[in-house]
Amino acid sequence: MGRLIAPHAEIETPVFMPVGTVASVKGIPQETLEELGAQIILGNTYHLYLRPGVEVIRRMGGLHRFMSWPRAILTDSGGFQVFSLNELRKVTEDGVTFRSHLDGSSHFFSPESAMQAQIGLGADIMMAFDECTEYPADGDRMRASMEMTARWAARSKKYFEEHKNEVPWACVGTDAPVGPEGRRSESSAVWSASGFAAEYGEAHSDAEPRSPGKPKVSVPMHSEATQALFGIVQGGMNRELRKESAERTIEIGFPGYAIGGLSVGEPRALTREIVESTLEHLPADKPRYLMGVGTPEEIVEYANLGVDMMDCVLPTRAARHGLLFTSEGRISIKQARYAQDEAPLDPNCPCRVCQRYSRAYLRHLYASNEMLAQVLNTIHNLSFYLDTMRRVRHSIQLGESS
Ligand SMILES: [Zn+2]
Numbered sequence: 190m191g192r193l194i195a196p197h198a199e200i201e202t203p204v205f206m207p208v209g210t211v212a213s214v215k216g217i218p219q220e221t222l223e224e225l226g227a228q229i230i231l232g233n234t235y236h237l238y239l240r241p242g243v244e245v246i247r248r249m250g251g252l253h254r255f256m257s258w259p260r261a262i263l264t265d266s267g268g269f270q271v272f273s274l275n276e277l278r279k280v281t282e283d284g285v286t287f288r289s290h291l292d293g294s295s296h297f298f299s300p301e302s303a304m305q306a307q308i309g310l311g312a313d314i315m316m317a318f319d320e321c322t323e324y325p326a327d328g329d330r331m332r333a334s335m336e337m338t339a340r341w342a343a344r345s346k347k348y349f350e351e352h353k354n355e356v357p358w359a360c361v362g363t364d365a366p367v368g369p370e371g372r373r374s375e376s377s378a379v380w381s382a383s384g385f386a387a388e389y390g391e392a393h394s395d396a397e398p399r400s401p402g403k404p405k406v407s408v409p410m411h412s413e414a415t416q417a418l419f420g421i422v423q424g425g426m427n428r429e430l431r432k433e434s435a436e437r438t439i440e441i442g443f444p445g446y447a448i449g450g451l452s453v454g455e456p457r458a459l460t461r462e463i464v465e466s467t468l469e470h471l472p473a474d475k476p477r478y479l480m481g482v483g484t485p486e487e488i489v490e491y492a493n494l495g496v497d498m499m500d501c502v503l504p505t506r507a508a509r510h511g512l513l514f515t516s517e518g519r520i521s522i523k524q525a526r527y528a529q530d531e532a533p534l535d536p537n538c539p540c541r542v543c544q545r546y547s548r549a550y551l552r553h554l555y556a557s558n559e560m561l562a563q564v565l566n567t568i569h570n571l572s573f574y575l576d577t578m579r580r581v582r583h584s585i586q587l588g589e590s591s
Pocket residue numbers: 534535538539540541542543544569570572573
């Protein structure tokens with residue numbers, strides 16, 4: 190089990206990161222995410238850049254304060270969405286020209302502008318700008334794409350190093366939360382060994398009344414607290430190219446490494462093979478992040494292989510479609526067989542949904558197209574994922590201490 194010190198949280202790994210695409214984990218308020226024990230969530234740079242715009246968020250002190258989320262945030266580089274949502278994109282050495290999926294307007298992302306956007310958003314962890322290689326791709330294409338990602342990684346790091354002090358919370362330490370008596374909460378920041386100010390959600394209990402106009406979310410008070418930039422390994426489905434990509438990315442030097450370009454339509458066995466072989470080439474003393482994966486079974490499998498961080502839209506997206514993950518397997522709550530089922534969704538789940546509601550009621554909400562169906566389903570699925578990862582950490586801890 191590892192511990193990752195970020196400006197807004199100390200994260201126990203392996204960790205699952207719920208996806209909050211547009212500064213919102215769909216269907217679930219931030220206080221509920223805290224209650225479920227989410228340590229870090231993801232924001233998508235592409236979506237936030239288009240709406241509400243980086244400048245709006247930057248002026249409000251960054252993403253943490255904008256969305257009132259006191260724990261850690263990771264933003265992706267925008268690369269994956271540009272590649273997956275834009276059929277008309279144009280890629281050159283400089284960067285990618287793409288059209289907004291919202292209004293068709295033309296935009297340009299380069300390694301530099303993607304870093305600038307992510308610094309403006311102010312997540313704890315940001316990602317180098319990469320090219321997500323499509324699947325299938327031939328050998329020449331996989332190599333060219335991997336090499337482009339390596340050059341873009343170097344440019345990303347250069348820009349980041351020169352501009353990391355521009356993060357919106359770097360110089361606003363005096364805006365720490367004010368308690369009920371108008372005093373700053375003494376316990377709201379602690380110092381970690383690495384010199385980062387770690388921020389804990391518990392320091393701001395919900396019992397504390399919120400002064401009007403005062404943001405509830407604190408910002409790090411240590412002037413040296415900065416974001417971390419992670420590199421991304423590409424190389425398609427070729428083990429040799431993956432090895433070379435890992436080596437070249439490590440040579441540039443990042444505090445963490447991600448495996449990108451998977452879950453793009455390849456068979457699951459191939460995903461596993463590439464993950465396993467790529468992990469061998471990544472340093473075990475730095476966090477290793479597998480992007481965009483996977484099912485509850487897969488996140489356990491990959492955590493046991495040594496992956497420290499994972500994110501996936503599956504628990505939240507499936508929940509909105511009535512697909513629920515339980516300790517007894519998957520349940521499609523729309524099925525008529527649950528219409529009179531008084532049992533909880535998952536008898537082994539401690540979440541507030543399983544403690545309170547029956548399958549019959551959840552099925553009724555879904556069939557009636559009630560908003561509450563999506564909310565409750567999302568709470569359960571995320572709770573199941575976060576609990577699954579908690580159990581993995583526990584078993585790793587037991588293994589380490591025996
Ligand atoms: Zn539950």
